[in-house]
Amino acid sequence: MSGPGRGPVRPYVLTGGRARPRHRLSVETLLETVDAGGAGLPVTAGRHEQMLWRLCRHRLSVAETAAHLDLPVSVVTILACDLIEAGHLTTRSQAPQVELPDLDTLQEVLDGLRRRLSA
DSSP states (O other): OEETTTEEOOHHHHTTTOOSOSSOOOTTOEEEEOOSTTOOSOTTSOHHHHHHHHHGGGOEEHHHHHHHHTOOHHHHHHHHHHHHHTTSEEEEOSSOOOOOOOHHHHHHHHHHHHHHHHO
């Protein structure tokens, strides 16, 4: 990590000295920008927070945003948590919603298995 023309930037500088995120996000958690009427981020947002927010307009995972920003996943997680708490980002689960079978179907399967095992 390096700043423009300033040499390396330490991760703790970007996270305000924090080493742990406030929330638990896994590397596959999808991040998405919250559209607040086109308001964008406050002017006090740092350069990396702004880049993260812009990247997440396209719904990317924590790992993908870390790769695009060339930052450690831990740093991106902390920055993302800050933006989530401020209402600028939201998370989406990567797992698709699956419709579960009804109880009658499950009972038929169970009965069939029992018959097969007792034969």
